[in-house]
Amino acid sequence: EAGVTQFPSHSVIEKGQTVTLRCDPISGHDNLYWYRRVMGKEIKFLLHFVKESKQDESGMPNNRFLAERTGGTYSTLKVQPAELEDSGVYFCASSSLHGKPANYGYTFGSGTRLTVV
Amino acid sequence: AQSVTQLGSHVSVSEGALVLLRCNYSSSVPPYLFWYVQYPNQGLQLLLKYTSAATLVKGINGFEAEFKKSETSFHLTKPSAHMSDAAEYFCAVSEMNTGNQFYFGTGTSLTVIP
Numbered sequence: 585e586a587g588v589t590q591f592p593s594h595s596v597i598e599k600g601q602t603v604t605l606r607c608d609p610i611s612g613h614d615n616l617y618w619y620r621r622v623m624g625k626e627i628k629f630l631l632h633f634v635k636e637s638k639q640d641e642s643g644m645p646n647n648r649f650l651a652e653r654t655g656g657t658y659s660t661l662k663v664q665p666a667e668l669e670d671s672g673v674y675f676c677a678s679s680s681l682h683g684k685p686a687n688y689g690y691t692f693g694s695g696t697r698l699t700v701v
Numbered sequence: 702a703q704s705v706t707q708l709g710s711h712v713s714v715s716e717g718a719l720v721l722l723r724c725n726y727s728s729s730v731p732p733y734l735f736w737y738v739q740y741p742n743q744g745l746q747l748l749l750k751y752t753s754a755a756t757l758v759k760g761i762n763g764f765e766a767e768f769k770k771s772e773t774s775f776h777l778t779k780p781s782a783h784m785s786d787a788a789e790y791f792c793a794v795s796e797m798n799t800g801n802q803f804y805f806g807t808g809t810s811l812t813v814i815p
Contacts, residue, residue: 588744617802626705627745627791627805640801675745689735690803692745 586610588693590676596699602664605696609658609678615639616659617679617690618651622672630674633659666700673697703728705792707806715814720764720779722809724792727773732794734775735803736766740788748790751775762786787813 589608597603609616618630630649631641635656644651648667653659663670677690708723726732736748749760756768762785766777775792789810793803 619803619805624710624807626807627793627803629802629804632801643802677745689747689750692737694742694744 588676588678588691590674590693590696592696593694594697594699596701597666599668599700600665602662603666603698605661605663605674605698607659607661607676607678607693609676610680610691613678613680613691614656615679615690616653617677618659618661619675619677620672621675621695622669627675630661663698666698668700671698671700703732703794703796703804705794705804705806707790707792707809709809710807711810711812713812713814714782716784717781720777720782720786720811722777722790722792722811724766724775724777724806725773726775726792726794728794728796730796732796734766734768735793735795736760736764736775736777737791737793737805738788739791739808745791748777782811782813784813784815787811
């Protein structure tokens with residue numbers, strides 16, 4: 585089966601521009617997660633979708649970040665306008681298990697490296 | 702609140718030597734514990750997990766970790782390092798009863814010297 589796919593793998597944009605990251609989860613996985621790793625720091629949770637609904641968006645840093653998952657399949661994470669501190673690696677993950685999926689581990693994508701200059 | 706500390710952002714070992722990557726956690730409730738590995742240009746891959754069964758957990762590629770509640774530790778070990786083990790390793794926790802997200806450490810980059 586195909587894994588979690590993220591696009592693009594790298595993106596370099598100027599401060600103030602808009603960038604949209606995409607995540608295609610494993611087919612049939614209802615749970616989709618976004619995480620971010622800022623350089624040298626820990627990987628931090630951003631939000632969690634169950635199908636098309638936002639289950640938990642407590643980790644979203646501010647209202648410049650907008651995540652969507654129309655139709656409960658792929659998800660996009662838009663940053664508008666981008667700031668320098670948004671640079672980092674954005675990971676997407678998916679899981680098919682109901683209840684407490686974190687307890688069993690997710691399948692992660694390879695991430696999108698975002699550089700804001 | 703959950704937090705994870707990984708001592709040593711960079712660890713170097715000789716090929717064939719013991720690998721020891723340290724992880725300590727703080728948690729107000731019993732956690733589930735994980736080690737993930739990221740090889741260059743790849744996603745995070747689950748190495749092993751502790752979910753309240755045996756305290757010594759065996760994972761893929763010869764790695765294992767031992768949950769020590771008294772020390773709040775979950776160190777990762779491998780008896781003999783191989784060149785292919787060079788990667789970044791992340792320790793993570795989730796809450797056993799309510800967990801739906803991981804709390805990661807800052808990662809340890811492992812270099813294997815031939």
